Amino acid sequence: MTRIRVPGAKARRAYTLLEILLVLALIALLMGAAVPLVSGFSREQKLRDVVRELLIMAKTARTDAATTGHPSEVIFGKKAFALRRSGEKEPSLTSPLPSGMSYTLRAFGAEKPLKPDGQRWVFQPSGLCEPITVRVADGEAWMEVRFDPLTAGIAEESFYAP
Structure with a gap:
């Protein structure tokens, strides 16, 4: 099939099917690369929420x-930490860990x-x-914080997410 060109008329340009497929493949590749980044961020956020509590x-206290x-x-x-104020027999505030999470404690000077x-x-x-160090873990990911004995604030933190 041959095209008939009219003198003075501009030719219309369009994307070929190959160009459109190439752009869609690049978008899919970028989306696939972003998924692990987002899942690592949500895991870190869950750990940070527990540490914040x-x-x-x-x-x-x-x-x-x-x-x-x-x-x-x-x-x-074992599965929660709680605040017991002076004069109380039972804790007034309890914060349970989300399912699948655990934590360990290391007192100042302790090796294990x-x-x-x-x-x-x-x-x-x-x-x-x-001064105490707490490590909160969610599977292989963990966040470790060391609390300052003067301020009860976080003096140091480290994080790992595979």
């Missing part, structure tokens, strides 16, 4: 101990981490607490 409890003049404590259970089983992290009225 523990940080809030630590800051609350420290503030409560300083304002009441009596020690407060964070209790580390411990699995949580009712250990107490005591906050004195002076505002001091024992």
Whole structure:
């Protein structure tokens, strides 16, 4: 089939099917590369959420101990950690771990981490607490934070996500 050209008329340009398929393949490749990045980010966010809950409890316990003049404590259970304020027999605030997650504790100077089983992290009225390192794990991914004994804030953190 031959084209008939009209003098003075412009030829219309269009993309070929090959060019369109090439662009679609590039888009699919970029989307495929982005999926692992997004899944790693969501895993990191889950770990950070647990650490944030523990940080809030630590800051609350420290503030409560300083304002009441009596020690407060964070209790580390197998699948949760809890805040017990001074004068309370039972914890007033509990934060369970999401399913599939675990954590370990390492006290200052300890060589090996411990699995949580009712250990107490005591906050004195002076505002001091024992320096402690907590590692929260979700499968192979983990986040480790070391708490400062003066501020009960995070002094150091490290993270790994495969």
